[in-house]
Amino acid sequence: xxxxxxxxxxxxxxxxxxxxxxxxxxxxxxxxxxxxxxxxxxxxxxxxxxxxxxxxxxxxxxxxxxxxxxxxxxxxxxxxxxxxxxxxxxxxxxxxxxxxxxxxxxxxxxxxxxxxxxxxxxxxxxxxxxxxxxxxxxxxxxxxxxxxxxxxxxxxxxxxxxxxxxxxxxxxxxxxxxxxxxxxxxxxxxxxxxxxxxxxxxxxxxxxxxxxxxxxxxxxxxxxxxxxxxxxxxxxxxxxxxxxxxxxxxxxxxxxxxxxxxxxxxxxxxxxxxxxxxxxxxxxxxxxxxxxxxx
Numbered sequence: 001x002x003x004x005x006x007x008x009x010x011x012x013x014x015x016x017x018x019x020x021x022x023x024x025x026x027x028x029x030x031x032x033x034x035x036x037x038x039x040x041x042x043x044x045x046x047x048x049x050x051x052x053x054x055x056x057x058x059x060x061x062x063x064x065x066x067x068x069x070x071x072x073x074x075x076x077x078x079x080x081x082x083x084x085x086x087x088x089x090x091x092x093x094x095x096x097x098x099x100x101x102x103x104x105x106x107x108x109x110x111x112x113x114x115x116x117x118x119x120x121x122x123x124x125x126x127x128x129x130x131x132x133x134x135x136x137x138x139x140x141x142x143x144x145x146x147x148x149x150x151x152x153x154x155x156x157x158x159x160x161x162x163x164x165x166x167x168x169x170x171x172x173x174x175x176x177x178x179x180x181x182x183x184x185x186x187x188x189x190x191x192x193x194x195x196x197x198x199x200x201x202x203x204x205x206x207x208x209x210x211x212x213x214x215x216x217x218x219x220x221x222x223x224x225x226x227x228x229x230x231x232x233x234x235x236x237x238x239x240x241x242x243x244x245x246x247x248x249x250x251x252x253x254x255x256x257x258x259x260x261x262x263x264x265x266x267x268x269x270x271x272x273x274x275x276x277x278x279x280x281x282x283x284x285x286x287x288x289x290x291x292x293x294x295x
Contacts, residue, residue, distance in 0.1 A: 032085045032088075032274060032275050032278035032279065033271075033274050033278075034098075035088055035089050035091075035092035035093070035097075035271070036092065037092045037095060037096065037097045038092065038093050038094070038095050039095065040095075041093070041094055041095040043094070043254050043255055043258045044254060045253075045254040046252050046254035046255040046258070047249075047252060048118075048121050048122075048248070048249055048252045048255050049094070049254070049255055049258075051118070051121065052094065052096070052121055056100065057096065057100050057101070057102055058091045058094065058096045058100060058101050058102065058121055059102045059104055059119070059120050059121050060087045060091065060101055060102070060103055060104065060120060060121065060122060060123070060124060061104050061105075061106040061111065061114050061115070061119070061120035061122070061123035061124070061125060061247070062079060062083060062084060062087060062103050062104070062105060062106070062123070062124055062125045063083065063105065063106075063107075063125035063126060064079070064105035065198050065199060065200035066081065066083075066125075066126060066199065066220050066223060067081070067223035067224065067226070067227060068081050068082065068219070068222075068223040068226075068279055068280050069081040069082050069083045069125075069126055069219060069220060069223065069279075069280070070083040070084055070124070070125050070126070071084075072103075072105065079103050080279070081279055082144070082275060082276060082279040082280045083124045083125055083126065083244075084103075084124070084279075085275035085278065085279055086124050086143050086144075086246070086263075086272075086275060087101070087103075087122075087124040088101065089262070089266055089271055089272075089275060090122070090124070090246065090259055090262050090263075093262040093265075094258070094262075104119065104120050106119075106120065106123065106125070107173065107174075107175075107197050107198055108173045108174065108175045108176045109173070109174040109175030109176075109197070110175075111123055111125070111127060111137075111175075111247060112133065112136045112137050112247075115136075115137045115247050115248065115249055115250075116136065116137070116249070116250075118249070122140075122246050122247060122248050122255075122259070123246065123247035123248075124246050124247075126146070126216075126217060126219075126220060126242075126244055127139075127244060127245055127246070127247050128177045128217075128242045128243060128244060128245070129141065129142055129243045129244070129245035129293075130177065133247075134250075136250060137247050137248060137249065137250050138247070138248040138249060138250045138251070138252060138253070138256045139245035139246065139247060139248065139256070140245060140246040140248060140256050140259035140260045140263060140292075141243065141244065141245035141246050141260070141263060141290070141292065141293070142243035142244050142245050142290050142291075142292070142293065143244060143245070143246065143263050143267075143272070143290055144219075144243075144244040144290055145241060145242065145243045145244065145288075145290055146217035146218055146219045146220075146238075146242045146244065147217065147218050147238025147239065147240050147241055147242060148177075148178050148181060148215060148216065148217060148218070148238060148239055148240035148242060149215070149216075149217070149218040149221050149234050149235075149236060149237075149238050149239070150162070150165075150213045150214070150215050150221070150234065150235050150236055151203070151206065151213065151214040151215070151221040151224060151225060151232055151233070151234055151235075152206070152212065152213050152214075152232070152233060152235055153206065153207075153231060153232060153233075154230060154231050154232055154233050156212070159212060159213055159235060159236075160235055160236055161235065161236030161237065161239070162185070162187050162236065162239050165182075165187045165188045165213065166187075166188055166189070167188070167189070167192070168188055168192060168212040168213055169188070169192045169193075169194055169210070169211040169212045169213070170182055170187065170188050170192060170193055170194065170211065170212065170213050170214075170215055171194040171195070171196060171202035171205055171206065171211040171213070171214050171215075172194075172195065172196075172199075172202060172214065172215050172216055173195070173196060173197065173198060173199055173202070173216065174195040174196065174197060176216065177240070177242060178215045178216045178217070178240075179193070179195055179215075181239075181240060182215060194210075194211050199214065199216055199220060199224070202214040203224050203232075206232070207228070207231065207232075217242050218234060218238050219280065221234045222234055243290070243293075246259055246263075257294075260292050260294055263292055264292050267289050267290060267292070268289075272289065273289070
């Protein structure tokens with residue numbers, strides 16, 4: 001399933017805001033409708049939900065540097081984006097409102113360990129479902145599907161897709177699916193692969209000329225391009241399929257089933273579309289609805 005309209009929405013929305021002189025940071029989006037908080041929720045057989053109930057709060061792992069998806073405003077400390085709205089939707093259906101959610105920013109390389117250690121109850125942050133990760137953690141979803149792409153400088157016409165990366169320095173996040181694809185497919189030489197802790201650091205390196213390209217999912221890259229439309233651009237066609245899932249402790253099948261039910265209801269009942277339109281869909285572009293894959 002392809003949802004490039006999601007990525008286009010990010011760019012179009014960012015350009016529109018720039019053109020009309022709208023004030024605000026890169027994480028600014030529309031206003032999503034508040035979620036009705038469920039009462040008397042039970043998830044029998046879920047040790048994670050038992051911990052949530054005992055604590056009286058939900059701890060959600062997220063990203064903090066991905067505009068339109070998971071972004072933390074440096075001034076207000078507020079988290080915004082599509083992933084954040086999905087995290088809030090799940091929390092509400094588990095019985096916890098916005099005031100009962102603690103967001104914990106976890107970089108890509110630390111996601112599995114954070115779930116294994118119980119540092120977070122679940123993780124919503126451009127987390128691609130794959131078999132290798134399933135060996136360590138569980139997944140509900142997918143709630144969104146993206147594809148790997150490339151971010152380069154606006155005036156760089158030498159990179160047009162993955163086949164033109166030889167001899168170029170390519171940056172992505174340590175432990176991410178995109179950096180693994182760069183390695184396994186031999187898209188550039190090993191000495192030209194740069195791994196950093198966050199995508200924002202990679203983008204800084206690109207803007208400074210220290211690397212030639214940043215690679216990750218197209219939706220993330222379009223978010224950065226929308227911040228700097230005169231200096232950065234996304235090139236080529238997507239060359240992977242990245243189904244985003246909600247990460248969970250591996251053995252907690254009860255909570256996985258519950259969250260799958262929540263997502264299924266949201267996708268078919270309109271809440272998913274409302275969350276999308278208020279974030280990635282600020283330009284008004286439509287998106288294909290994901291299909292839950294239970295296992």
